[in-house]
Amino acid sequence: MKYSIIGNGIAGVCAAETIRQLDRAAEITLIGDETFPPYSRPMISHVLDGSLSSEKLPIRSSRFYDDLKIIPVLGSRVSAIDVDRRVLTTTDRKETTYDKLLIATGADARPVVAKGVDLKNIFYMRTEAHIRSIIECLPTAETALVLGGGLVGFKAAHGLLKRGLKVTMLITSGYPLSMQVDETAGQMILAELLKSGLTVRVGTSVMAFEGKGKVKRARLSDDSTLSCDMVIVGKGVSPSLAFVPKEKIKIDHGILVDHHLQTTIPDVFAAGDVAEAVDITRKRRWINAIWPEAAAQGCVAGANMAGRHVVYPGSVSRNVMRVMALDVMTLGLVNPPDDFGYKVMAHADRRRGRYRKLVFRDNVLVGAMLINDIDQGGILLSLIQNEIPLKIPDRVLMDPSFNFGKLIA
Numbered sequence: 268m269k270y271s272i273i274g275n276g277i278a279g280v281c282a283a284e285t286i287r288q289l290d291r292a293a294e295i296t297l298i299g300d301e302t303f304p305p306y307s308r309p310m311i312s313h314v315l316d317g318s319l320s321s322e323k324l325p326i327r328s329s330r331f332y333d334d335l336k337i338i339p340v341l342g343s344r345v346s347a348i349d350v351d352r353r354v355l356t357t358t359d360r361k362e363t364t365y366d367k368l369l370i371a372t373g374a375d376a377r378p379v380v381a382k383g384v385d386l387k388n389i390f391y392m393r394t395e396a397h398i399r400s401i402i403e404c405l406p407t408a409e410t411a412l413v414l415g416g417g418l419v420g421f422k423a424a425h426g427l428l429k430r431g432l433k434v435t436m437l438i439t440s441g442y443p444l445s446m447q448v449d450e451t452a453g454q455m456i457l458a459e460l461l462k463s464g465l466t467v468r469v470g471t472s473v474m475a476f477e478g479k480g481k482v483k484r485a486r487l488s489d490d491s492t493l494s495c496d497m498v499i500v501g502k503g504v505s506p507s508l509a510f511v512p513k514e515k516i517k518i519d520h521g522i523l524v525d526h527h528l529q530t531t532i533p534d535v536f537a538a539g540d541v542a543e544a545v546d547i548t549r550k551r552r553w554i555n556a557i558w559p560e561a562a563a564q565g566c567v568a569g570a571n572m573a574g575r576h577v578v579y580p581g582s583v584s585r586n587v588m589r590v591m592a593l594d595v596m597t598l599g600l601v602n603p604p605d606d607f608g609y610k611v612m613a614h615a616d617r618r619r620g621r622y623r624k625l626v627f628r629d630n631v632l633v634g635a636m637l638i639n640d641i642d643q644g645g646i647l648l649s650l651i652q653n654e655i656p657l658k659i660p661d662r663v664l665m666d667p668s669f670n671f672g673k674l675i676a
């Protein structure tokens with residue numbers, strides 16, 4: 268049996284390992300356009316902030332491909348799939364045939380749309396190569412602009428501050444992390460960021476970059492200009508699927524997959540940030556672009572490709588981050604739509620920097636947001652994932668000392 272996997276990230280690697288465990292004789296080809304060995308993408312920001320050397324990024328040993336008898340085709344980008352002939356074509360026009368295929372190509376950073384984007388020293392922060400370029404630029408930079416107040420924008424701003432740069436973060440919405448938190452939490456986080464020495468401008472976007480060859484200024488939507496020697500763009504990601512034949516493989520935002528992570532074409536699977544699989548709390552297909560789900564999906568897809576019948580239980584979005592003195596955790600659906608009968612209980616204690624928000628649908632916890640009160644986050648996640656009905660009074664649920672663990676035992 269010939270298996271091909273496109274994407275050398277965590278989803279692709281986990282799939283390859285699972286296939287090898289289940290099919291000793293299989294021919295497994297892993298095609299990836301990065302040349303660096305499989306590495307921890309979330310940790311690249313620690314290379315930027317100087318707390319980790321890039322040699323520590325790999326998640327598998329240098330013998331990984333040999334040990335598992337995987338054929339690596341690295342530095343190679345797939346440009347087309349012919350699902351009728353079962354053939355992949357790479358940009359250098361080489362063809363690879365397959366019996367079973369996994370698309371695990373992750374996501375690309377969403378490009379910024381503004382004049383002057385081709386100037387030097389405007390960077391994205393998705394890959395190890397991006398980080399290398401950013402670090403090369405640091406000695407010549409004093410001021411930096413970070414576009415976007417999401418997770419990547421945060422990590423970029425933190426890293427640049429630690430490197431001693433004067434950093435401005437530009438956020439289009441009214442508060443940071445607007446895709447992850449609500450306004451109450453967003454304002455608490457904003458206040459904390461301002462204490463860190465970061466300049467934050469909300470409700471503002473960039474219209475143009477200016478400079479001679481290299482970026483020197485950004486022209487903003489309020490007609491002001493801002494000096495900057497470098498820019499990092501953190502405006503979100505889009506699934507990397509330009510090469511996917513959309514007339515054959517059904518796509519919504521990502522590649523639509525069933526409970527076995529198979530696409531609408533038999534023997535073609537998708538996993539990780541590129542795949543739109545079932546989301547437990549939303550009760551529909553959704554992309555939760557996080558590392559643990561990409562790993563889990565890679566394993567499930569690999570098992571099903573190798574002939575097992577493993578059902579993917581569905582994902583729950585989650586983020587845990589430290590913002591200066593705040594621990595912030597979000598789980599599941601934290602900003603539910605107003606009109607679907609969700610029950611929301613929230614309590615903020617600004618003096619202590621604490622916030623707890625719980626979201627229920629029919630007595631089942633579907634979302635939780637915690638600031639500085641995150642000890643029980645793991646239990647709350649388990650309650651959400653297992654959809655355990657909670658028939659207890661509201662005042663008990665919101666009591667900070669209530670032990671949710673009792674509900675699982």
Ligand SMILES: Cc1cc2nc3c(=O)[nH]c(=O)nc-3n(C[C@H](O)[C@H](O)[C@H](O)COP(=O)(O)OP(=O)(O)OC[C@H]3O[C@@H](n4cnc5c(N)ncnc54)[C@H](O)[C@@H]3O)c2cc1C
Pocket residue numbers: 273274275276277278279298299300301308309310311312343344345346371372373374392393394418419422507510538539540541556557558559561
């Ligand atoms: C800066 C940063 C911080 C993050 N922090 C966290 C965090 O704290 N916690 C968390 O859970 N998640 C975090 N994430 C998200 C996490 O890294 C992703 O969810 C995870 O890496 C997805 O894995 P994947 O295998 O689906 O895709 P990827 O890791 O993106 O791997 C896909 C691979 O496929 C390659 N590829 C794409 N197209 C092609 C093609 N046509 N041909 C060949 N190869 C191709 C890509 O170059 C890439 O090497 C972070 C991401 C970034 C960028």
